[in-house]
Amino acid sequence: MKIKLRDIAHGRSGDKGDAANVGIIAYNEEGYEIIKKYLTAEKVKKHFDGICKGEVERYELPNLKALNFILHNTLDGGGTVSLMLDAQGKTLAAALLRMELEIEDKNQN
Amino acid sequence: MKEKIRIASGQGFWGDLIEAPYKQVTAGDVDYLVMDYLAEVTMSILQKQKNKNPEYGYARDIPGLMERILPVCKDKNIKVITNGGGVNPKSCANAVLAVAEKLGINGLKVAVVTGDDIKDRLDEILASGVELNNMETGEPLTPYKDKMLSANAYLGAFPIVEALQKGADIVITGRTTDTGLTLAPMIYEFGWSATDYDLLSAGTVAGHILECGAQASGGNFLGDWESIENMANIGFPIAEAFPDGTIIITKHESLGGRVDLHTVSEQLLYEIGNPAEYITPDCVADFTSIQLEDLGNNRVKMYGVKGKPETEFYKVSCSYSDGYMASGSLTYSWPQALTKAKAADKILRQRLKDLNLNFDDIRTEFVGYNACHGPLAKELPEDDINEVTLRVSVRSHDYASVERFGKEIAPLILTGPPSVTGFAGGRPKPREIVAYWPALIPKNLVQPEVKIMEL
Structure with missing residues (x-):
């Protein structure tokens, strides 16, 4: 079954030089298990195809039911040099929440 | 306590x-x-x-x-x-x-x-063998030294x-x-x-x-x-x-x-x-x-x-001058708001090219359409968009090119696609680009001082 990431999580994003950080926080434990399993660095990299031109790193924070993604080479040179309207990547958390995740339907097992 | x-x-x-x-x-x-x-x-x-x-x-x-x-x-x-x-x-x-x-x-x-503040001490610090390499690119600071605007641990x-x-x-x-x-x-x-x-x-x-x-x-x-x-x-x-x-x-x-x-x-x-x-x-x-x-x-x-x-290190944040940028906007209304904005962008770029201006980069964004999420933005049917703001930005080490770019935005109103507005702020002025240089310095090279001033 397909679920919308924004139904199970929220988040915040910002800049770290030319990289953006996108923190995704699940609303509950069940949501965290889903993002931990399905929201991989590879999927995030593919989602940001054409936006993130570098690697995507992923870190787990189970204590906060959260994942932290670092999107390298994303902000056109970074906050002060970038010509982008969103030079600090402030809207990238919302952009990631556009994602839909294909997950196993527990009820069908 | x-x-x-x-x-x-x-x-x-x-x-x-x-x-x-x-x-x-x-x-x-x-x-x-x-x-x-x-x-x-x-x-x-x-x-x-x-x-x-x-x-x-x-x-x-x-x-x-x-x-x-x-x-x-x-x-x-x-x-x-x-x-x-x-x-x-x-x-x-x-x-x-x-x-x-x-x-x-x-x-x-x-x-x-x-x-x-270590700006005035950069020579001494570099001479001591600390290269203040850029943490992101690995480059040594020395070639950029004279361009540094600020340097702080x-x-x-x-x-x-x-x-x-x-x-x-x-x-x-x-x-x-x-x-x-x-x-x-x-x-x-x-x-x-x-x-x-x-x-x-x-x-x-x-x-x-x-x-x-x-x-x-x-x-x-x-x-x-x-x-x-x-x-x-x-x-x-x-x-x-x-x-x-x-x-x-x-x-x-x-x-x-x-x-x-x-x-x-x-x-x-x-x-x-x-x-x-x-x-x-x-x-x-x-x-x-x-x-x-x-x-x-x-x-x-x-x-x-x-x-x-x-x-054992303090992080150092240096900034240096790295050219100029400017950004200009015009808003196009229905019908065909996006098509008009795209046509205006094409005309503008042709004019900049004919003027032989030098830019390191020209970036076009369509605010109201996809400026924030780029290819992830939901594609709206052309006729449903009430208005779209064309935002064009340039970056160059040549001040004159950036300045001239600023003079090429307003003319689009009378020499380009119709139903355009939103040019109230005057010509976009070149802004100095201040680039950021993160580095590390051994703590023993920095001595914090505390002074009390009393009334």
């Missing part, structure tokens, strides 16, 4: 809500007011101001703000800690003392923390602790870490040592929560943002700190906003890298150890924070 202290966040950046610090000291009890004014680019702006006038170079909102809050702070014994001294903390302190004198406040002790909490021990009512620093401003009063009040790494990390995490102002108390909240009450009168966060490193994040009851697990968690995730290693001059905090408990009524308890010893 006090049983607990309450530290209020007053500003999240230079340009934040001017009313916030005043409300923080008047809408309830606090012991400290901490205000972060410095972003990476701010130091270079302040340095330029100081180059023009040696008395400038600090956040000049501070004297006006002090005029309002000093009488309250004096009355309620609230100490103020800020890094708004920028590249001229001493001038800032003089300005604050002048305000105090005007208000007839006597016996005020203002501490100035300096030693972070990020100092930690301990110089502020020293200032408080010397009886300071107000502490004004240059480039001190945002987190150090909040950690310092905890070290001072509770007698934490420089090797109590778990405690220092707890205070550091509290500092991270407070450093962006209301972003921890309901502002910019991507969860259920519409349910945040009274954002017009939003309360900035307050850290209630206890000697054992337990921290309760809260806000004044009478003010708006919300402090709960979700709003605090969003701020914890903001602009962090590897969460297990949040590096500051004071300690290396482990964000994966943070435990949060929602106590209700806008109170979130934080405990269990672990940390490791600090590194």
Whole structure:
């Protein structure tokens, strides 16, 4: 079954030089298990195809039911040099929440 | 020893809500007011101001703000800690003392923390064999040395602790870490040592929560943002700190906003890298150890924070001049808003090309269509778009090219596609690009200094 990431999580994003950080926080434990399993660095990299031109790193924070993604080479040179309207990547958390995740339907097992 | 202290966040950046610090000291009890004014680019702006006038170079909102809050702070014994001294903390302190004198406040002790500014020492530092390599690219600094506008080491909490021990009512620093401003009063009040790494990390995490102002108390909240009450009168966060490193994040009851697990968690995730290693001059905090408990009524308890010893380096933030940029906008209306904006962009680019101008980059964005999420934006049917703003930006090391670009936007109104408006701001002016150079410096090459100035 397909679920919308924004139904199970929220988040915040910002800049770290030319990289953006996108923190995704699940609303509950069940949501965290889903993002931990399905929201991989590879999927995030593919989602940001054409936006993130570098690697995507992923870190787990189970204590906060959260994942932290670092999107390298994303902000056109970074906050002060970038010509982008969103030079600090402030809207990238919302952009990631556009994602839909294909997950196993527990009820069908 | 006090049983607990309450530290209020007053500003999240230079340009934040001017009313916030005043409300923080008047809408309830606090012991400290901490205000972060410095972003990476701010130091270079302040340095330029100081180059023009040696008395400038600090956040000049501070004297006006002090005029309002000093009488309250004096009355309620609230100490103020800020890094708004920028590249001229001493001038800032003089300005604050002048305000105090005007208000007839006597016996005020203002501490100035300096030693972070290493711009005039770059030759000596480079000569000693420290190359100040760019942490992102690995390049050595020497070839860029003459272009450097500012160079500052990020100092930690301990110089502020020293200032408080010397009886300071107000502490004004240059480039001190945002987190150090909040950690310092905890070290001072509770007698934490420089090797109590778990405690220092707890205070550091509290500092991270407070450093962006209301972003921890309901502002910019991507969860259920519409349910945040009274954002017009939003309360900035307050850290209630206890000697054992337990921290309760809260806000004044009478003010708006919300402090709960979700709003605090969003701020914890903001602009962090590897969460297990949040590096500051004071300690290396482990964000994966943070435990949060929602106590209700806008109170979130934080405990269990672990940390490791600090590194042997200070982070250095340098800025240098790296060319010019300009950005211009025009708005096109229905029908065919996007098609018109795209045609205008094509015409503009042809004209720039025919003029043989030199640009490192030209970027076009369609605001209202896909400027924020690019290829992820939902494609809207052409005829459904009421209006779209064409935003074109250029970057170049040639000032004349950027200046000429600014003169090519307005003519599009009479020489391009129809139903266009929105050119009220005048010609876009070239802005100097200030690029950022992060580096590391061994701690023994930087000597923080604390000086007390008294009225």
